[in-house]
Amino acid sequence: MSRISVTRKGIFIAVAVASLATAGGVAVAQQNKDTVKVPDGLALSEFKGYEKWQVIGASQSGNIIDVIVGNPQMIAAFESGLPAEGKKIPDGARMVKIHWKSKKHADFPAATIPDTLHDLDTMVKDSKRFAATGGWGYGQFNYDAASDSFKPLGTGPGCGFACHTKAASVDYVFTRYPKR
């Protein structure tokens, strides 16, 4: 009697342990991207909601195709005619450039379309916090499809500054807001 009971209990415990292990495995595999942060730089959570932001523009280079999206402040800046010579984009404006590897569309081979996610490039305007880099903070988060997770690139918020200096006269923004 008691032996059966102990056995059942033992089975229950074994199942419970196995279930916890599975749950633990899932938790490890699924990264919470809000916790990803460039050391001494931007956190991905500063761009929370970017998945739904409005399209600014698109571009294609080599085997990469990308869309640039912006938060409402950034869209308002574009709609007011910025970027423009000598004018500043307001603090709080945020942009994310979503890079995908590209491939031919299987059902329409004349078209090149996104394949797997490659990385996210982020920019946020805060003239006080990023005074050393023209008022913009930059961050790059590389995506790894195998582990379904993002990994920050480098350290600090200055990774895009050298490159964007070429557009310094229009407040460091390359992207334009084409009519739609």
Next chain:
Amino acid sequence: MSFISSKSIFAASLVASLAVLGGVSLGAQDKYTLKVPDGLSFSDFKGYEGWQVVSLAQTDQVLKAIVANPTMIAAYRAGIPGNGKPFPDGSKIAKIQWTQKKSADAPFVVNVPDKYQDIFFIEKDSKRFPKTSGWGYARFVYATASDSFTPDGKGSDCGYACHTKVAAKDYIFHPYQKR
């Protein structure tokens, strides 16, 4: 005397103001009044400028952004059409096409949008469009010089023949891209 004078000046300015207003309203087209004859209205897609991106595409000629309304985005996120289920009525999707050019400013070679070329709209209404598997199609061509759109063709089936190639995906070519 002076009273009449003021009144006529006021009348003259009023006429001038109305003329300016009239000029503005003639010059700037209200795209939401456009309609394909016997087909879709541009206003069916009101607010598409703010819709979420589904995907992108590029051909030799154009760079395009595909955006969809919240109903359609929710359907994509629920696994449609990969799960074999159709998009629900009320799903709307727009494809914005730009000609492309090499960026003059970027420090590397990159193609960016040049001129706005046209916009394609598709909407699901299984009762209204039973002959085209529930989807209605429209295309509006944009002219930069006049800053205006012109509907292309007539009827609501302009994309159907082409889209039957992806009938198994409920006639939609583009999956929702992870971001």
